[in-house]
Amino acid sequence: MQKTTIITSTLLCLGLASSPNLLAEISINPPPVAQPATPVTDGKVAPQSHVVPPTAAATTTLGAAASVEASIAADEIALAAPPTAAPQNANDPREKIKDAVVKVYIVQHTYETMSPWNSDSQKGSGSGLIIAGNLILTNAHVAADSTFLEVQRHGETKRYEAEVVYISHESDLALLRTKDVNAYKDVTPLELSDLPKMQQPVEVYGFPIGGNTLSVTRGVVSRIEKQNYVHTGENLIAAQVDAAINFGNSGGPVISGGKVVGVAMQSGFLTDNIGYMIPTPIIRHFLNDATDGKIDGYGFHGFLTQSMENPAMRHKYGLTDDQTGMLVHKVYKNSPADGKIQVGDIVTEIDGHKIENNGTVEFRPGEFIDHTHYIDMHQIGENIKFKIIRNAQPQEVSLHLDKPGKEYLLVKPNQYDKQPTYFIFGGLVFMPLNQDVIDGMDGTPARIGALTYESPDETRSEAVIMTKVLPADINKDYHHDNDLLIEKVNGESIHNFRDFYQKVQASTSDFITLQAADDYQLVIDRKEAIARQPQILAQYGVNADRSKDLQALALDQPNTPAAPSSAVAPAAPTAPVVAAPVVATPTPVPTVAVETAPAPAPVPAPTPAATAPVVAAPPVTTESAPAVGGSHP
Incomplete structure (x- = not known):
């Protein structure tokens, strides 16, 4: 289950080097990041995992140019030898490594968690490594919420457009693919090694902020233990290194002995020469997870x-x-x-x-x-x-x-790659309770914090919260109310947010009575709320009274009462984000050479999860409570 976290020192994701949110993210009082004892993160598929379906033309060059779809096999991952393209300088093994490092340019479309009708686009950059053909490994926090991706290899000026193939927010890893299948066909992919030893020398390759050329820093592995990953708070094995890791390094390879021992992930805040990498056991888990064509995440023993x-x-x-x-x-x-x-x-x-x-x-x-x-x-x-x-x-x-550990969480981890779900009625704003919402609160009420320790049951699979009020005369006396857990609609219990939404929409009574804890009531004049809805929305610059997923729900279920014609017309629904691909032939995961056989490959509370942060600020010290992934869901 998710842990309540106390921030005593802050770690920073290193993804978008030029993110406009950078200063806010590294402020002295950054937003809290909950630790899902991680199990994210959709059926069997982790909710936050999303995949861009493979294109028919996409192929992976692995020696003979085998198609991407045909090259993935469970026993191939991290087992087959890479193609043998000669490095530019055969006398310098680092040239081979440099050739396989890319800079990732990204445009992200993110939503404001507590006002999810507002969104913004931002540009940034990260790093990545070529692991097979046109497949590139990077961090999930680099690729999350992306609308446009380009990659540029070290030593080249040409950029190639790319797409997300698989993404695991719990592991903070993503697999990209260039749309030009021949983009890097002559590049020798990097090989995965084993978990490094203490004091083992390492080199960090990437494109940190402050320049456009490749940067290489050196250090040693100083600590190996389970850590809270910044992106979603998942608690997984991580390696601490004393090599400099800075903004923009995210997704770049950490090399030892000419092979990959990890992927740069996050750095210490207000500390010198403390950085963290995702080690190869987690990388292998991610690649193996993708062999069936979808990302499941981490399980929970119960x-x-x-x-x-x-x-x-x-x-x-x-x-x-x-x-x-x-x-x-x-x-x-x-x-x-x-x-x-x-x-x-x-x-x-x-x-x-x-x-x-x-x-x-x-x-x-x-x-x-x-x-x-x-x-x-x-x-x-x-x-x-x-x-x-x-x-x-x-x-x-x-x-x-x-099933994924996050399925045992009543409060789901941070969400990415989708608009947050919301519904406005009578000027009252309602949302399902998840880690994004908790992170957006100005302090967490005790009742809400307690729910992070609970699991779904037959009576409730999701909590509903009234986050705030858009003040108007029809909701007078409620203007000070916020962060209220809604437990009943007209005396009927609520199973989840969709159940709440449908109960309000289907109501024909004169008044809609919402009950919170201790029978605290909010009474809405239904007809007056419907009549005043357009004016309230226009007054606060809200373009739709419900999120896109609820708009699509209304279209799928024509008998469900929709917003009145006088209300502001909602934007046309868009196709929902796919959480994980379902394809007849699984999207191939690259074959990657390894030094030793993959180690057997846990997570309680992802969740992972606030509006997709470009630079996340995670807590280091946590209260003793269940975690998502590992021993806790």
Whole structure:
């Protein structure tokens, strides 16, 4: 589940070097970023993952020019050798690396979260690396909300138009493809290596702000542990490096020994020489995830645990000095653990790795990481094996990861690539509650914060909030109300935002009564609200009383009452953003050479998620609460 976060120091995404939001994002008081114990982020597909369907002409050059559609196979990802194009200078291996680094030029169309009828376009740039043919790997925060993309290789002046093929907001990774299939056919793709070791030298390649030519900085790997990714707050393995990483470096390769050990992601705020990269285990997870033609994200095993370092607790549960593990304190209904794991169980091993009393496992000699990393390394559809102690008896349990962890969150992570959903009636503005909305609040009410720990159930799959009021005489006395959770419409409970919208639209009563917590009421004269709607919208410069997805819903369901003819006419609906591609032949993921076989590949609370920020400001220190991805949804 999502964690409530306390910002003690701030990390910054490095995506759009020239973003107009840059100064606001690096302010001393940046907007909070929630930590979805990440599981984003749509059926089985993560809601925030979107894909541009492949074009028939798109092909990948992998030795023989095989088509992109035919080149993707699950066992090919990160396994096949790359084509053998000779570098410009055979005596300098860095020339091969430089040839495969590109600058990404982007135009983004973003919405204002709390006034989602307002939008803006902005230009910026990031970096990327060619990993096969015309396929380019970069950060999701570089490609998010893009309307126009171009890439330019180091040493060239020509730009090639590109498109997003796959995007994982949880992993903060995206795969781009040049529309010209022959653009980089003679470029030797970069190879993926293994997870780097501590103090291993690295070089960061990219196009940071301050110039147009390629920049290379050097340093060493100084820390490897799970971190909150800035983009959506997903908690995944990350590597800290002391090489300079600056705005515009995002998406550029981090190289060691001539091979890719990571992708530059974010840097420390008010710190010197602290940067973070996405290491190859997460890159492989992303590429493997795409082999079926869609991005699913990270699964959730279905239970929460607490440490067992307290002597009294260990004594109560009869643990010997040699026994270690974590105590289960919550099991989610209808999750993989439901019926298999019980509150009071002690989890001692995960996939054969011993769990310490503080929840870590030794993943390399002398190096420990949170045990949820081994959940992150699994794909949805796979099984995880646990050893537990129940009533002093050891047992083995296998859990099947059935769906993205974000599906177990009542408050979904940050949303991208779409207009936020909203509905205005009688000057009252309503939205579904998600992390974007929470991030946009001036302080989070306790009732709303508590919902980030809850999961959907039969009675409610989504919370509805009245974010603010557009003051008018018909909503007098409500002008001070904002951030109200709406629980009932005319005495009927609300299951989700669509249910709320349809109940208001279908009402024929003289008054619509909205009930919040403690039976606090908002009463709207329905006929008067309909009559005054055009005037209120015009007064506040609102061009439509509902978001595009609700406009499309009204067209799909002609029996659903629409806005009155006197109201401001909504903009013509546009085709909804595709969360993940569904194609007869899966869009191919590039074959990438590796130094070693991919490591087995977790996430509780993405969500990832505010209006798609170009430069995000994440928190480092968090309260002890469930996370999206890893051990928490």
